[in-house]
Amino acid sequence: MEKAITIGLQTSKDIQDSMDELARLVEAAGATVIESVIQKRDKTEARTLFGPGKVLEIQALVEELEADLVVVNHELSGSQLRNLEEIIECKIIDRTNLILDIFASRATSKEGQLQVKLAQLQYRLPRIIGFSDYLSRTGGGIGTRGPGEQKLETDRRHVEREIHAIKKQLKTVEKQRETKRKRRTESQVPIVSFVGYTNAGKSTLMNQLMVSEEEVFVKDMLFATLDTSLRKAELPQGEIVLLADTVGFVSELPTALIEAFKSTLEEIKASDIIVHVLDASHDDVELQMSTTNKILDDLEIKDKKILTVFNKMDQVISPEVFVDETGQNNKLYISALSKKDIKSVLNKIESMLHEQYVTATLFIPFEDYSYYNMIASKHIITDEKHNDSGTIIEVKLDELALKPFERFKMTK
Numbered sequence: 001m002e003k004a005i006t007i008g009l010q011t012s013k014d015i016q017d018s019m020d021e022l023a024r025l026v027e028a029a030g031a032t033v034i035e036s037v038i039q040k041r042d043k044t045e046a047r048t049l050f051g052p053g054k055v056l057e058i059q060a061l062v063e064e065l066e067a068d069l070v071v072v073n074h075e076l077s078g079s080q081l082r083n084l085e086e087i088i089e090c091k092i093i094d095r096t097n098l099i100l101d102i103f104a105s106r107a108t109s110k111e112g113q114l115q116v117k118l119a120q121l122q123y124r125l126p127r128i129i130g131f132s133d134y135l136s137r138t139g140g141g142i143g144t145r146g147p148g149e150q151k152l153e154t155d156r157r158h159v160e161r162e163i164h165a166i167k168k169q170l171k172t173v174e175k176q177r178e179t180k181r182k183r184r185t186e187s188q189v190p191i192v193s194f195v196g197y198t199n200a201g202k203s204t205l206m207n208q209l210m211v212s213e214e215e216v217f218v219k220d221m222l223f224a225t226l227d228t229s230l231r232k233a234e235l236p237q238g239e240i241v242l243l244a245d246t247v248g249f250v251s252e253l254p255t256a257l258i259e260a261f262k263s264t265l266e267e268i269k270a271s272d273i274i275v276h277v278l279d280a281s282h283d284d285v286e287l288q289m290s291t292t293n294k295i296l297d298d299l300e301i302k303d304k305k306i307l308t309v310f311n312k313m314d315q316v317i318s319p320e321v322f323v324d325e326t327g328q329n330n331k332l333y334i335s336a337l338s339k340k341d342i343k344s345v346l347n348k349i350e351s352m353l354h355e356q357y358v359t360a361t362l363f364i365p366f367e368d369y370s371y372y373n374m375i376a377s378k379h380i381i382t383d384e385k386h387n388d389s390g391t392i393i394e395v396k397l398d399e400l401a402l403k404p405f406e407r408f409k410m411t412k
Contacts, residue, residue: 001030001032002030002031002069003034003065003068003069004026004031004032004067004068004069004071005033005034005035005058005062005067005070005071006022006023006026006033006035006036006070006071007036007038007039007058007070008022008036008037008039008072009041009044009050009073009074010039011041011042011043011044015073016038017283018073018252019036019038020283021251022071025095025098025099028102029101029105034065034067037054037057037061039051039054047079047080048083049072049084055087059088059089059090062088062090068090069090069091069092069093070084070088070090070091070092071093071094071095072084072092072093072094073095075094075095075096075254076094077127078127078128081127095252096123096254099250099254100116100120100123100257103116104116104117111170111177114166114170115170116257117162117166118166118170118256119257120256121159121162122256122259124159125156125160128155177266177267190239190241190272190273190353190398191241191267191271191272192233192242192243192244192274192349193243193246193267193268193271193273193274193275194243194244194245194274195246195249195274195295196248196277196292197248197249197278197279197282197288197292198248198249200248200277200312201277201279202245202277205277205309205311205336205342206231208342209233209243209346210233230242230243230244231243231245235346235353236346236347237350239350239353239378241349244267244271246267247265249291249292249295251287258295258298265295268296268299268304269299272353272398273305273306273307273352273353274296274301274304274305274306274307275306275307275309276289276307276308276309277309278310279312280310280311280315280333281313281315281316285310289308305355307330307331307352308329308330308332310332310334311334311335312335313333313335313341314337314338315335330348330352332344332345332348354396356398357396357397358396358397358398358399358402359382359394360394360395360397360402360409361392361410362392362395362408362409362410363391364390364391364408365389365390366389366390368390369390369391371405371408372391375393375395375405378397379396379397380395380397381394381395382394382395382396392410
């Protein structure tokens with residue numbers, strides 16, 4: 001296992017929480033953190049991000065502790081990366097590259113792998129160009145121009161071609177996803193999407209809610225799952241809904257990743273309800289909440305009903321701090337391992353869905369009885385009466401789902 005030293009630059013606000021998260025990311029990538037260093041400085045150093053003295057201190061620390069790599073809690077330019085590696089004489093990885101590396105090791109579907117590869121190439125491209133600029137500025141000399149610069153330009157063109165090819169493949173996958181999404185919308189089965197910080201317990205909660213025997217993969221680690229999962233759940237009154245899991249978020253999630261995963265995250269836009277899962281036992285719940293809200297804003301997701309679920313309440317040392325807000329403003333405080341709490345979540349999802357439902361009275365003639373079966377299998381029938389020519393039913397459903405049955409609607 002590789003030994004890592006993490007370093008961060010604090011110019012204004014405290015970055016300890018971000019550094020703690022970086023350590024968990026390093027562990028998720030398969031390395032172990034042996035030392036963590038924070039430099040407090042008014043401004044960044046253009047060449048190396050950190051002050052010259054701190055860089056030399058890190059060099060000595062790497063040698064003393066026999067570290068294999070240094071992980072920087074910020075995104076580095078190509079020249080900064082090269083300058084740090086030359087001085088410290090050790091492999092340097094920035095936060096963005098680390099997250100991309102984790103995603104690359106976790107992606108299992110073809111779409112997920114393409115999305116991650118695209119993000120990696122988009123991250124690499126400006127660093128190749130920046131490195132090429134560095135060579136030009138040195139003013140010639142053996143080894144600084146010619147073949148070296150030519151190879152970088154070749155690399156740049158190769159990366160650009162790869163980016164174009166992957167985007168083309170993703171467009172095809174996106175069309176297939178859009179077709180499936182359209183079919184689901186036409187089926188009128190409500191969709192409930194789960195979003196939130198990585199390792200907040202989304203997959204565990206989904207497994208407790210669903211009726212399918214095929215469970216969503218769960219592990220106590222950051223970014224345990226990347227690929228979107230769809231499962232069925234049954235609400236208390238018998239209505240079937242689809243549960244959609246999404247990739248977990250983390251603070252400062254690379255822009256390239258958000259862009260690459262945009263088509264996957266578009267699933268959230270098709271949702272009837274969004275369940276925002278938070279780890280209540282986490283030291284900085286506010287960071288989790290603001291990170292997810294920012295990403296939802298970036299995706300331009302508006303006017304969606306959101307149920308905020310504070311999970312892992314069984315691990316909270318002082319649960320009384322949450323008591324005053326329980327049940328207010330579509331918030332729940334639960335443990336995904338509690339059957340009673342799972343019932344509360346299902347009840348809340350059901351009540352939130354019903355808030356946007358209308359009650360319609362329909363007359364289904366016997367010759368059109370297949371429509372009765374269609375309605376009964378997907379929607380909530382609250383009353384029904386039979387006569388010689390058919391069945392009169394009262395049904396709760398949203399206005400879009402009512403459209404195919406408009407001709408059966410009875411006027412008062």
